[in-house]
Amino acid sequence: MKVRKAEPKDEEDVLEIAKLLHLDIPDFVWDTDELVEKQIKKGECFLVEKEGRMLGIISFRQRQNKMHIETIAVKNGSQAEGIGTKLIDFAKEFTKKKGLNILRAYSFYEYKSVDFYLKRGFNLLPKPGKYKNNKYYRFEMKID
Numbered sequence: 222m223k224v225r226k227a228e229p230k231d232e233e234d235v236l237e238i239a240k241l242l243h244l245d246i247p248d249f250v251w252d253t254d255e256l257v258e259k260q261i262k263k264g265e266c267f268l269v270e271k272e273g274r275m276l277g278i279i280s281f282r283q284r285q286n287k288m289h290i291e292t293i294a295v296k297n298g299s300q301a302e303g304i305g306t307k308l309i310d311f312a313k314e315f316t317k318k319k320g321l322n323i324l325r326a327y328s329f330y331e332y333k334s335v336d337f338y339l340k341r342g343f344n345l346l347p348k349p350g351k352y353k354n355n356k357y358y359r360f361e362m363k364i365d
Contacts, residue, residue: 227267266292
């Protein structure tokens with residue numbers, strides 16, 4: 222299993238996995254062609270492959286002195302195989318390589334993913350975020 226930077230030729234497969242994130246929220250952008258294309262062009266999107274098959278995606282955005290996970294998703298049927306953990310480990314390394322020591326992640330309440338982040342070393346920040354009246358959890362990890 223290896224993580225690599227997504228290329229323009231991967232866009233369709235990345236989009237297929239990103240669609241798993243879809244929520245019925247006005248202006249939900251995390252599964253749109255436009256965002257995926259932009260993230261790939263900017264070098265912010267990465268994927269995990271096993272035997273030539275794309276199994277998961279992660280994308281980042283640096284804001285000020287923190288790295289933010291914009292999207293993370295694992296293909297249906299591939300959960301509980303360590304792919305999400307592999308992507309979080311990659312995120313930690315990516316953050317370090319950029320000279321940063323704070324990694325943040327966000328997850329809408331509907332995803333029910335609090336345990337996933339807590340088990341991988343994130344702390345739940347006390348105040349939830351809000352996007353179009355939909356609450357989301359905010360997580361942070363300090364990286365040494």
